[in-house]
Every structure is written in structure tokens, then in C-alpha cells.
Amino acid sequence: MEFSKMYFLGVGGIGMSALARYFVHEGKKVAGYDRTPSALTSALEREGVGMTYEDSVDTIPDEFKKPSDTMVVYTPALPSDHRQLNFFRSGGFEVVKRSQMLGVVSRGKYVMAVAGTHGKTTTTTMTAWFDHEAGGGGSAFLGGISKNFDSNLVLGPGDRLAVEADEFDRSFLQLRPDVAVVTAADADHLDIYGTHEAVREAFSDFIARIVPGGTLILRRGVDLAVRNEDLRVYRYAFDAPADFHAERVRVLDDGRHTFDLVCPDRVIRDCTLGIPGRINVENCIAAAAMLWVAGFDEEKLRGAMASFAGVRRRFDFYINTPRRIYMDDYAHHPDELRAAIGSVRGMFPGRRLTVVFQPHLYTRTRDFYREFASALSESDEVLLLPIYPAREEPIEGVCSDMLLPLISVPAQIVEKERLLEEVTRKNPELLVTFGAGDIDRFCEPIAERLSRLP
Structure with missing residues (x-):
């Protein structure tokens, strides 16, 4: 990318901050605005991101006011009358949404995307950890702070990239996944979509963006139109019959579960998930299915499940x-x-x-x-x-x-x-x-x- 500087509007958001961290790692000069200080913005400042909390053109550092070397990334959650956003838009800067930038960064990668109106952050973070431990490495952009990585950004070897595919503002339609999970397509963000049917149609459009020859892993009971001609489709569930599901589920005294993971070609016995909750077992099954598609070491996957520490603010x-x-x-x-x-x-x-x-x-x-x-x-x-x-x-x-x-x-x-x-x-x-x-x-x-x- 020819720009040496990146300015993020809404940089304190979980998705935006991961991108900001990525570009710091890439050697760019990074700064940004957010409405309020938080633990995450404090962490960004320690990592070298310049921060302002006042929506004023005067608070933009002078070095980020040249359109020739500064690119601007913004969240669609910003109001239309945001002064800094309008300064950049009217000043000839290249201004892109966060989702567009994530689409650019993911090009050339083997994209493992998790979409759904709930469960996607935990499932994406599990996918990233399982890939790190049992899939040979890989990177990830996460929608929460992983306790294992202590970050929402993972940078690792190989071309695998786990991403949280956010349906807000149809952001996930910027991605081209090789394998995708859809956890749910419930009525949500009706301020954006208007109707539940429009939400479901957007998820079908996301499925249509899976690359030819790719794979869809769909939660049992989620009914969406699948229009792709060249696509493998699998179903997952907690313990109901499906391509991927759990059997012999036992609850331990601390709320964690032990179970056998049933896959299309094998049964991985005596798995124990490191965090409690029935819903997390279901998320684990979806993440393990992603690894099954991409390739994994079975014994290391069992260990990755046991060592998964969870996501901050999720159980x-x-x-x-x-x-x-x-x-x-x-x-x-x-x-x-x-x-x-x-x-x-x-x-x-x-x-x-x-x-x-x-x-x-x-x-x-x-x-x-x-x-x-x-x-x-x-x-x-x-x-x-x-x-x-x-x-x-x-x-x-x-x-x-x-x-x-x-x-x-x-x-x-x-x-x-x-x-x-x-x-x-x-x-x-x-x-x-x-x-x-x-x-x-x-x-x-x-x-x-x-x-x-x-």
C-alpha cells in the first residue's frame, strides 16, 4: 500500500483496533479518533497509536492532514455530520470503511470466516486458537480480546486468516471466504435492514461470496438460500444428528464439558473444552469443523480445545x-x-x-x-x-x-x-x-x- 500513514475514525472499536494494530505492525504511522477513552484505547496508545477524543479538525495531527500520504478508515457507526470524517471526505483523501479495508487485507489469504447474529466472536477466536495450535499457524482479526493471545489481532505464519464476518451495515459482503461458518441469522440490526427477511437475504449474499469449490458450515436449523453451484455444505449441531456434533456429553463440576466430537470421517474422543457452557461446546464444534476442512493435527486439536481460555466478556x-x-x-x-x-x-x-x-x-x-x-x-x-x-x-x-x-x-x-x-x-x-x-x-x-x- 502506497500510503505511509493511516488514520482511523472510531479506532477504539474492537474491529477497528485490530486493523490499527495490523498497520502498526506493517510499519505505518497510525493515529485515530474515538469518542471516549477505554482500556483498549489506552493499550493502543502504549503500542504507538496517536489518539484524540475530540471531534475537531484541530485535534487531527498535522502530519495526517496530507491526502498524498494518509489513508482514512472509518466505522459506519459514525454520524453523518462527524467533523473529522467530513474534513477527510472533502479534502481529497482516500476514505474507506473498515469492512473494505479488511477485504483488501484478506486478499491472497485462505480466509476462514465466521458469520452469524450471535456466537461469531467466540467461534472465530476458537478457530484462531485451534489453527495456531493444530493447524500450523495463521493470522486472525477477532471481534473480542482473546485470553490466549491477549489481543484481537493474531499474526502468524502461513496464509490462513480467521476473520469475524460482521453483518452490521452488510460489512461481511467485502469478504471472499474459502470456508465459512454461519452460526445464526436471527432478526437483528433492523435499524439497518428493516426486516428479518432482509437480514436473511444478506446472509445468503454472504454465502454466495464463498469462493468456487469452497465450503459452508451451517448450524443445524438455520435455513438460508444457498445459490452457489460449486460449494460443499455441512451442518453442525450440539448433540443432534449432523455432520459435526457431540456425543457422550458430560458436565464436569466446574461447568466445563467433556464429549466425543463426531466428524464426517472420524470421531475424536474425550475432548474437554477449556471454558464452561453448553453454547460454547456448540461454538467449539463449528470451529473444529473449520479446521477439519482446512487440515489439522487431531491430537493437537484435542489439546487446543482443553487449553482454550475464552474471550473477554464472553462467559x-x-x-x-x-x-x-x-x-x-x-x-x-x-x-x-x-x-x-x-x-x-x-x-x-x-x-x-x-x-x-x-x-x-x-x-x-x-x-x-x-x-x-x-x-x-x-x-x-x-x-x-x-x-x-x-x-x-x-x-x-x-x-x-x-x-x-x-x-x-x-x-x-x-x-x-x-x-x-x-x-x-x-x-x-x-x-x-x-x-x-x-x-x-x-x-x-x-x-x-x-x-x-x-
């Missing part, structure tokens, strides 16, 4: 003792929430489950408040935080209170400044915090408070 344990359990999870769609609560119930039967949930986006809350209430009703008690707006302006009449009358277990609204006090007062034996907003900033304080309770 992330802060306290796990016989007396008390506290974990945090990114679930922000009703189906994710229901699956996660079900997994927690299966891991810790008989425990009273208290859930803290922060709804994410006004539009998602408006579209799914009934479904959210139904999923939350599968817990024993619910604390609801106000909606995290992210990129959106408030919608009149849309608020967390909409869920309360529909939740069938004890539930209450809690303002963020009172959350620590209320959790301490509840003294829960099994607590899970859910949400894709800024609820994660409470995790350490909650854990610290709970660890001091008798």
Missing part, C-alpha cells in the same frame, strides 16, 4: 467459588440472552440466578422488548440498567421500563450510579451481568465488592 468469570459465582457476558440480543441464561442454568443447577442487564440501542430495545423480557424471565431476579445508546439518539417512549411489566420474575430499574450499592445489598450467590454497552466497567468493582461479603 467471563470474575468469581467462581463453591459459595459464590459472578460472571460477565456480552449478550445483547434476546436469543443470545436466552442461550446464555440456559447455559448458566445448566452449569449451576439449583442456584438462584440474579441477572443485571443493560439494553443496547434504542432501536433494538424497541424492536425486541417483549423477547428480552421473555428471556430475562428465565432468571430468578433482574436488575435493569438504562439503555446504552451507542451510536443512536433517544427514541421517544423507548426505555428500559418497557420491559418491566413483561418480566415474570422480580425486576427493577437501577441507575448506574446505584448499581454497586444494589448488587451489594442483594448479596447474590449467582450473578451474571449482560450487555454490549459500558456495563463492563462495573465488572471489577462488582467483583471486589462481592469478594468482601460474608
Whole structure:
């Protein structure tokens, strides 16, 4: 690439930060804007990325104001009136979306893409770890921070590239996968797509971009149009009959699972996944299927499953003792929430489950408040935080209170400044915090408070 400098708008996002790190590694001068400081932006600054948190042309470093040597990458989550974005657009700069840049970077690679309205971050991270340990290496762009790699960017030998294929703004249509997993195609991002049918059509368009002779691994029960003429299609499931599934599933005392992995040509016996949760076993099966297609060492794959440490904010344990359990999870769609609560119930039967949930986006809350209430009703008690707006302006009449009358277990609204006090007062034996907003900033304080309770 002829540009010596890269400027990222929304650089603190998980996908954008991975690209920024990639270009730092490639020797480019990198800087960027994000709305608020975070642990991730602090890490980027330590790694050499110049940061600004004010949407002003004046805060753009002078060395990044020449279109001849600076390329600009932006997230579509930015508002259309963003001052820095409009400065670059009107100034003759080459300005591309994050998805377009990821498409460029992935050219010439053996692309292993994971798409789906939920489960894709964990499945992609498993694929990257399994490939690293049992597939000979490879690189990855991840949608979360891998605990094994301590990063959302993996740079390794070989041409294999694991990528999270994001359906937001149809970003995944920039990729040309050699092998792709689709975990789910539920109604989501209706502010972008309008209807569930449009979401499903976008996933079919993604499938159509798999290269001729490539492979699709589709979760059992996901019904999508497959228009490719030259494509191998496999199904996966947890323990139902499918090309890839688990048999002889046993739950260990700490919530982890041991199982036999059934593949089309073999059975890999006595696998133990390093993290707990039934849903994670299903994600593991999908990731292992990707390795089966690309090629792998069977014994090393078994070891990679056992050593997989998970993803931050995905079934992330802060306290796990016989007396008390506290974990945090990114679930922000009703189906994710229901699956996660079900997994927690299966891991810790008989425990009273208290859930803290922060709804994410006004539009998602408006579209799914009934479904959210139904999923939350599968817990024993619910604390609801106000909606995290992210990129959106408030919608009149849309608020967390909409869920309360529909939740069938004890539930209450809690303002963020009172959350620590209320959790301490509840003294829960099994607590899970859910949400894709800024609820994660409470995790350490909650854990610290709970660890001091008798």
C-alpha cells in the first residue's frame, strides 16, 4: 500500500483496533479518533497509536492532514455530520470503511470466516486458537480480546486468516471466504435492514461470496438460500444428528464439558473444552469443523480445545467459588440472552440466578422488548440498567421500563450510579451481568465488592 500513514475514525472499536494494530505492525504511522477513552484505547496508545477524543479538525495531527500520504478508515457507526470524517471526505483523501479495508487485507489469504447474529466472536477466536495450535499457524482479526493471545489481532505464519464476518451495515459482503461458518441469522440490526427477511437475504449474499469449490458450515436449523453451484455444505449441531456434533456429553463440576466430537470421517474422543457452557461446546464444534476442512493435527486439536481460555466478556468469570459465582457476558440480543441464561442454568443447577442487564440501542430495545423480557424471565431476579445508546439518539417512549411489566420474575430499574450499592445489598450467590454497552466497567468493582461479603 502506497500510503505511509493511516488514520482511523472510531479506532477504539474492537474491529477497528485490530486493523490499527495490523498497520502498526506493517510499519505505518497510525493515529485515530474515538469518542471516549477505554482500556483498549489506552493499550493502543502504549503500542504507538496517536489518539484524540475530540471531534475537531484541530485535534487531527498535522502530519495526517496530507491526502498524498494518509489513508482514512472509518466505522459506519459514525454520524453523518462527524467533523473529522467530513474534513477527510472533502479534502481529497482516500476514505474507506473498515469492512473494505479488511477485504483488501484478506486478499491472497485462505480466509476462514465466521458469520452469524450471535456466537461469531467466540467461534472465530476458537478457530484462531485451534489453527495456531493444530493447524500450523495463521493470522486472525477477532471481534473480542482473546485470553490466549491477549489481543484481537493474531499474526502468524502461513496464509490462513480467521476473520469475524460482521453483518452490521452488510460489512461481511467485502469478504471472499474459502470456508465459512454461519452460526445464526436471527432478526437483528433492523435499524439497518428493516426486516428479518432482509437480514436473511444478506446472509445468503454472504454465502454466495464463498469462493468456487469452497465450503459452508451451517448450524443445524438455520435455513438460508444457498445459490452457489460449486460449494460443499455441512451442518453442525450440539448433540443432534449432523455432520459435526457431540456425543457422550458430560458436565464436569466446574461447568466445563467433556464429549466425543463426531466428524464426517472420524470421531475424536474425550475432548474437554477449556471454558464452561453448553453454547460454547456448540461454538467449539463449528470451529473444529473449520479446521477439519482446512487440515489439522487431531491430537493437537484435542489439546487446543482443553487449553482454550475464552474471550473477554464472553462467559467471563470474575468469581467462581463453591459459595459464590459472578460472571460477565456480552449478550445483547434476546436469543443470545436466552442461550446464555440456559447455559448458566445448566452449569449451576439449583442456584438462584440474579441477572443485571443493560439494553443496547434504542432501536433494538424497541424492536425486541417483549423477547428480552421473555428471556430475562428465565432468571430468578433482574436488575435493569438504562439503555446504552451507542451510536443512536433517544427514541421517544423507548426505555428500559418497557420491559418491566413483561418480566415474570422480580425486576427493577437501577441507575448506574446505584448499581454497586444494589448488587451489594442483594448479596447474590449467582450473578451474571449482560450487555454490549459500558456495563463492563462495573465488572471489577462488582467483583471486589462481592469478594468482601460474608
